[in-house]
Amino acid sequence: MTIILKNISPWGRAVTDLAVSDGRIVSEAPAGAQVIDGGGAIALPGLVDAHGHIDKTLLGMGWRPFTAAAGVQSMIANERRLLSEIADFSPARQSARVVDRMVARGTTHCRTHVDIGPDIGLAHFHGVAETRDAVRDRMDMQIVAFPQTGVMTRPGTLELLDRACAEGADAIGGLDPIGIDQDPKGQLDGLFAIADRHGVEVDIHLHDRGEVGAVTLDMIHERTKALGLKGRVAVSHAFCLGSVPDDRLAGLIGKLLDQDIAIMTHGPSGDTPFPPVRRLHDAGVRLFTGSDGIRDSWGPLNSGDMLQRAFIVAYRNGFRRDEDIALTLDMATTGGAQVMGAAGYGLDPDCTADLVLVDAETPAEAVVEHPPRRLVMKRGRVVAENGRLTIEPAG
Amino acid sequence: MTIILKNISPWGRAVTDLAVSDGRIVSEAPAGAQVIDGGGAIALPGLVDAHGHIDKTLLGMGWRPFTAAAGVQSMIANERRLLSEIADFSPARQSARVVDRMVARGTTHCRTHVDIGPDIGLAHFHGVAETRDAVRDRMDMQIVAFPQTGVMTRPGTLELLDRACAEGADAIGGLDPIGIDQDPKGQLDGLFAIADRHGVEVDIHLHDRGEVGAVTLDMIHERTKALGLKGRVAVSHAFCLGSVPDDRLAGLIGKLLDQDIAIMTHGPSGDTPFPPVRRLHDAGVRLFTGSDGIRDSWGPLNSGDMLQRAFIVAYRNGFRRDEDIALTLDMATTGGAQVMGAAGYGLDPDCTADLVLVDAETPAEAVVEHPPRRLVMKRGRVVAENGRLTIEPAG
Numbered sequence: 001m002t003i004i005l006k007n008i009s010p011w012g013r014a015v016t017d018l019a020v021s022d023g024r025i026v027s028e029a030p031a032g033a034q035v036i037d038g039g040g041a042i043a044l045p046g047l048v049d050a051h052g053h054i055d056k057t058l059l060g061m062g063w064r065p066f067t068a069a070a071g072v073q074s075m076i077a078n079e080r081r082l083l084s085e086i087a088d089f090s091p092a093r094q095s096a097r098v099v100d101r102m103v104a105r106g107t108t109h110c111r112t113h114v115d116i117g118p119d120i121g122l123a124h125f126h127g128v129a130e131t132r133d134a135v136r137d138r139m140d141m142q143i144v145a146f147p148q149t150g151v152m153t154r155p156g157t158l159e160l161l162d163r164a165c166a167e168g169a170d171a172i173g174g175l176d177p178i179g180i181d182q183d184p185k186g187q188l189d190g191l192f193a194i195a196d197r198h199g200v201e202v203d204i205h206l207h208d209r210g211e212v213g214a215v216t217l218d219m220i221h222e223r224t225k226a227l228g229l230k231g232r233v234a235v236s237h238a239f240c241l242g243s244v245p246d247d248r249l250a251g252l253i254g255k256l257l258d259q260d261i262a263i264m265t266h267g268p269s270g271d272t273p274f275p276p277v278r279r280l281h282d283a284g285v286r287l288f289t290g291s292d293g294i295r296d297s298w299g300p301l302n303s304g305d306m307l308q309r310a311f312i313v314a315y316r317n318g319f320r321r322d323e324d325i326a327l328t329l330d331m332a333t334t335g336g337a338q339v340m341g342a343a344g345y346g347l348d349p350d351c352t353a354d355l356v357l358v359d360a361e362t363p364a365e366a367v368v369e370h371p372p373r374r375l376v377m378k379r380g381r382v383v384a385e386n387g388r389l390t391i392e393p394a395g
Numbered sequence: 396m397t398i399i400l401k402n403i404s405p406w407g408r409a410v411t412d413l414a415v416s417d418g419r420i421v422s423e424a425p426a427g428a429q430v431i432d433g434g435g436a437i438a439l440p441g442l443v444d445a446h447g448h449i450d451k452t453l454l455g456m457g458w459r460p461f462t463a464a465a466g467v468q469s470m471i472a473n474e475r476r477l478l479s480e481i482a483d484f485s486p487a488r489q490s491a492r493v494v495d496r497m498v499a500r501g502t503t504h505c506r507t508h509v510d511i512g513p514d515i516g517l518a519h520f521h522g523v524a525e526t527r528d529a530v531r532d533r534m535d536m537q538i539v540a541f542p543q544t545g546v547m548t549r550p551g552t553l554e555l556l557d558r559a560c561a562e563g564a565d566a567i568g569g570l571d572p573i574g575i576d577q578d579p580k581g582q583l584d585g586l587f588a589i590a591d592r593h594g595v596e597v598d599i600h601l602h603d604r605g606e607v608g609a610v611t612l613d614m615i616h617e618r619t620k621a622l623g624l625k626g627r628v629a630v631s632h633a634f635c636l637g638s639v640p641d642d643r644l645a646g647l648i649g650k651l652l653d654q655d656i657a658i659m660t661h662g663p664s665g666d667t668p669f670p671p672v673r674r675l676h677d678a679g680v681r682l683f684t685g686s687d688g689i690r691d692s693w694g695p696l697n698s699g700d701m702l703q704r705a706f707i708v709a710y711r712n713g714f715r716r717d718e719d720i721a722l723t724l725d726m727a728t729t730g731g732a733q734v735m736g737a738a739g740y741g742l743d744p745d746c747t748a749d750l751v752l753v754d755a756e757t758p759a760e761a762v763v764e765h766p767p768r769r770l771v772m773k774r775g776r777v778v779a780e781n782g783r784l785t786i787e788p789a790g
Contacts, residue, residue: 063756066715270713299715300763301706311696315707318665320461320694361458368695372767 001380002030005357008038010347020353023379024160027349036382038285038357040282041374042366044329045346046108046354047306047337051203051218051236051264053146053291054098054112054131055091055124056083059295060395066299072207076149080119091127092134097395098294098304099135104384105150105305106356106373109342110139111290113146113173113203113236115155116164118156125164138378140354142340144203146173149279150159151190152183158190158206165198165340174204177219178212192223195232201231203264206240209273221255231261234288234339236264241280242273249276253283262286264340266309269301277317280325288335289313289328306332307358307370325364353380396775397425400752403433405742407758410435411570415748418774422744431777433752437761437770439724441503441749442701446631446659446685448541449493449507449526450486450519451478454690455790461694467574467602474692475514478570479654480685481763482618486522487529492790493689493699495529500700501751504737505534506685508541508598508631511559513551520559530789533773535749537735539598541568547578553585560593569599572614573607579614587618590627597628598659601635604668608635609643616650624654626740627710629683629734631659636675637668641690644671648678657681657734661704662711664696672712676722681732684708684723701727702753709762720759748775 003023009015019029056079058064068078070276083089095112115124125145132141145164151157151174165172174191177184197204204220206213217240224233241249241263256263264273266289281287294304302309310328319325337345344352357374360366372387383391397416404410414424451474453459461474474526478484490507497505510519520540527536540559546552546569558565569586572579590597599615601608612635619628636644636658651658660669661684676682689699697704705723732740737749752769755761767782778786 061723065757065759156724219645269715270711300759301710301715302718303764312710315664315696318667320664320696322460325695364460364695365458369698 002033002100003206003380004029004033004035005038005043006035007040008043008357009040010043012042012204018347020377020380023353024344025347025349025351025353033076036375039359039374041357041359043347044218044356044358044363044366045274045333045337045351046356046376046378047332048288048342049102049107049110049290049304049306050288050336050339050365051266052098052110052112053293053296054110055097055114055128056296057094057098057294058297059097059101064297068297071380072176075298080149082297089342091124092130094395095128095131095136098137099131100389100393100395101294101304103138103378104373104387104389105307106376106384107304107306107373108139108354108376108378109340111142111171111203111336111338111340113144113205115148116145116157116158116160117147117149118154119149122160122164122167125167125169129168131394137381138383138391138394140340140342142170144171144173145167145169146205147175150175150180152181158194161191162194162197165194165200169200171201171203174334175206176206176208177216179208184216188219188223192227192229195229196227202229203236204234205236206238209239209243211244213238214252214300217252217255221259221261224259224261231260233259234262234264238263238265238275239273241275253280253285256285258288262288264288264290265313266290266292266302267313274316277313277327278324286335287331288339289331290336305370307367310367311370322362322364325367329363329367354378397428398775399424399428399430400433400438401430402435403438403752404435405438407437413438413742415772415775418748419739420742420744420746420748431770434754434769436752436754437758438742439751439753439758439761439772440732441500441744441751441771442727443683443735444497444502444505444685444699444701445683445731445734446661446687447493447505447507448688448691449490449505450509450523451691452489452493452689453692454489454492454496459692463692467571470693475544475563477692481622486519487525488790490523490526491529493525493532495784495788495790496689496699498533498771498773499782499784500702500766501771501779502699502701503534503736503749503771503773504732506537506566506598506731506735507598508537508539510543510661511540511552511555512542512544513555514544517555517559517562520562520564524563526789533778533786533789535735535737538563539563539566541600542570545570545575547576547581553589556586557589557592560589560595564595566596566598571601571603571613574603577612583614583618585626587622590595590624591622597624598631599629600631601633604634604638606639606643608633609639609647612650616654616656619654619656624627626655628654629657629659632663632671633658633660634668636670648675648680651680652678655681657683659683659685660708661685661687661697662708669711672708672722673719679707681730681733683728683734684726685731700765702762705762706765717757717759720762724758724762749773
């Protein structure tokens, strides 16, 4: 398929045409191409939602009011109860519904943490792996094997995580080694051994705040270095980076840089502390973002729209300047793509033709207005227009 | 004009039909009415944007990057410089552009603070008053005479505010009597005298944090009581309510209740403290919200969409439960309507037919998804559909 997108503005730069052939961006417009008028819209590479939980969304199952008590432990218990009560809950179908929502909003790459634990075994992993295969024509997906109910406190979990990585998980996840497991050495040694054995990435949920989280980051750094995993480890949420004294933060930043550890923040709601985006970026720390859970038992606030997510990260950081807002857009595009190791990502010739058109004057306006996407293209094929799928839904 | 909206869900309750005749909701469907299918959408009364600055938006003038340094004083100085540099700046045209944007997003009532000061005199006030008249068919608008550059530090300002109220301003505004003027007695005595003389409402910007703001609230309470203005005073932003010790907060809440003083918060960006919505509501304090400045020199983050605003207030408060999210919707509807004294507001028979249809299953979903509005009606006339005006724009 050969297409010329006329009258588009890559990253808000001068208006130009962009030619696509055989799923790639090409520098010479081939003869006989289909012409699509971009109307002067901004072209961005496909949005990257690099932290999700698409296996357990309740999308399409009717509005579900939030019912949990406060605190991570009670949220987890509430979720297990809820999911076990839904007789026909299907991680494959549900994750496909999220993918449809994401694609319509311009997301072409996603990394999702998938629950694995003694209660559900690998059922969610197998369901999402099925979806990952089924949606390859519209979404590049990475799966993180995620111990949502804890690791050391749930015997058998490490073995299940190991099996998931043997069966094709792209990364090994973790969860508050101190707050949930009270055994940071046990959890982290177990996770890093799996990463080492299978050659997968590491992406650890770290909600523990202040010094508890900081000590955990120290330990993650130590293991990353010992196993030669530099550049292959990410820490998600990392609330501690927003809740330690300044000199401690400076030391942690040094460790993140030393092992090129990437940090994910989605700009949490409420008064939850979060990593200081501008400071980390200026220091050279790689940053990315994601939707977190979309319409699941953890709450209804996340939408799966990565331009809205960039807006939320900007809003939570108090960003008003174009160059600050651009940081949040980078997190939702190139930052996530880098963490996912997305080959050929971008708008240059020879890049994969994964892109989104947004009616806005500047990239900053694209973030703050996040209007329905004018057009979404995946590997050279138009998959959504004006906020709606133009292909058969997966979910 | 007589219309039957079929198949709509008032406030998310049972699906029903709603009849409109001569600009009012009627209990009996008249014969020969035009039938509009609501598709099961939620019907809400028209959204209320009860804190804006529509005189100085830069909407429609090209994307303007934010250029100010931090701090209220430097923001003000930057704004004066910018506005003075735009030769053809027209508060009438600009405010009309904001009204168009608001109407398309379902807002039927707005209260706007309008800059008045020795440098610009009443020019902005006259421009917005012109717009207020021009848009009466689509928007009920209140004007607050607002001393953006200070009161006591800018001799002549009180006289200008007094003239604006004589010429039809609906309320007298104020600005950080301590932080900006260092003369709380002078500013507040001056403002309240004007309110007393003209019988207008009071709505004071209070950014001063902690005890500085708290002392100012004490003084506002004292003057409200002394002049018998109970129920006619509002305080906007009131960051101090989010930044005083708990016992001090309890005392301030008592004073707000004693004089029925309403509080406005728009859920500020960054780490700005803000009034605790759930606590104030449960105590009985009247709450409302608004867009604040839309695409002006103060920054690009506000959109003029009051369902998005409710979402932001929910997000900043960490609300996940339906009953909490409903609070933010109340602030963007009935709360603001009450502050504005909007007669006949609501969805009951005999109410003015100001309403908006939103494709959502529940009011909470309307807030978190804030999709383009299906239909907006003002006094029985359809003024917008699917997010776009169906009437001649004003701006």
